[in-house]
Amino acid sequence: MTALHETTALRCRPRFEGANIRTWIGFKHFLYLVEEGVLGWFRERGFGPQELYHRYGLGVEIVDCSAQLPAVLEVDDEVRAEVEHTGGRRFAVRLVAVRDGGETLVLKAKVTVALVSERDSEPVPDPIAGFVADTVSAVTAPLHRDCDGDPVELLSDGGRFVWAWRARYFHCHYADRVQHSGYVRALEEVVDRFLADRGVSVGTLMRERSWIPVVSRARVRLVEPALMEETVYTTFEVGDILRDTLFDGRMDCYVLRGNELVQTATASIVHGYAIGAGERAGALAELDDAVVAALTGANR
Incomplete structure (x- = not known):
């Protein structure tokens, strides 16, 4: 299992649905890619949302996402989502578009994630215990x-x-x-x-x-x-x-x-x-x- 403090880099692309004006991607789909990056971080450590829900009775919940979008994202861009656990329930996320042999930073975000107790199940492992909350309003x-x-x-x-x-x-x-x-x-x-x-x-x-x-x-x-x-x-x-x-x-x-x-x-x-x-x-x-x-x- 990958250590919690290590950064995950996930390759992904924006969805075609988000290209509403010309071939530029709207802000909503930037945030969808942030979500995919965070889920990739958990999956890489053996705690994908399916495993968390069925084995440990936990629901993955993004409770806060604050993003800056310094550059445009195009529909055919390949994106590298870099996700770093910065402590507690918090993450730092960067989206970098790989285009024309170079790289362009298209998003910087701070994200807070809670694992919300949905039902009784197995005891929660120590590495993710700090993410657990009874409800969203507990955060x-x-x-x-x-x-x-x-x-x-x-x-x-x-x-x-x-x-x-x-x-x-x-x-x-x-x-x-x-x-x-x-x-x-x-x-x-x-x-x-x-x-x-x-x-x-x-x-x-x-x-x-x-x-x-x-x-x-x-x-x-x-x-x-x-x-x-x-x-x-x-x-x-x-x-x-x-x-x-x-x-x-x-x-x-x-x-x-x-x-x-x-x-x-x-x-x-x-x-x-x-x-x-x-x-x-x-x-x-x-x-x-x-x-x-x-x-x-x-x-x-």
């Missing part, structure tokens, strides 16, 4: 909000965009709760819905300005389990406009239990646009007053 602290009326009305206070979705089985794992990648998908979708609601949809800006969406940072953190078939109330709002070229957005997710909204996840994203045509093709677009007003709600 992070949930936020509770009183709610005696309509959750959407309460959460939309202050101009937040709210989207409610049902936690269907394909968002979940272990026949129980929404997994980390389910919230990554939710972050992608709530941003898309928010932009359309504000009149600056991805398609509109591409058609009218040749602006292509880019993401330079993203973080998704689980707080409390959202259970299969619960309704997840998801908010999104823009905080700061950064250097007139990027906006900082925040997502929060809640479920209603009794008269309380319980936070289940939180996320942040730094988003901008690359110019897709003309002399400045490839440069970051400057967010003009009309776009800033739409993003911040000043025109509502």
